[in-house]
Amino acid sequence: MFDLVKRADGPIVEAAIRDGANVNARDEKRWTPLHYACCANPLYVIEMMLEKGADPFAYAGQLPRPAGQWASPDVEKMTPRDVAVQHNRTDILEFFDKWQQRAGHAAKVPEPKTAHAEDAAARKSERGPRKLGN
8 A cells, every 4th residue: 555655646546445455554654654645646545545544643653663663753743734734735734624624623633642751651550540648
């Protein structure tokens, strides 16, 4: 799926999606196909991916990074919307805004959690609830 989306061949990507390609798969950068689609694919491909469940709020930092794998903090925080901004895809940005309103999502895209915040949350859940007075 990633190779097809990177080639920006709309009809072939469309066929792969119809055949059940995973629109929320992750690659070595932990990007989804929608991240790449926002670079150069036709708008109808992005629409189809969202209809099939692609997550426009997916940011690369959502999954634990395998040991030894490096990614720039900027890349880790990018959502598909950020990629559309970076590539000046105003058609996609306008579509995302309309899609959010239609789907009842908040007008503002949520900020991604940092690795530090995720580590703190994991430590807190390991400790269990705090007892008052101790």
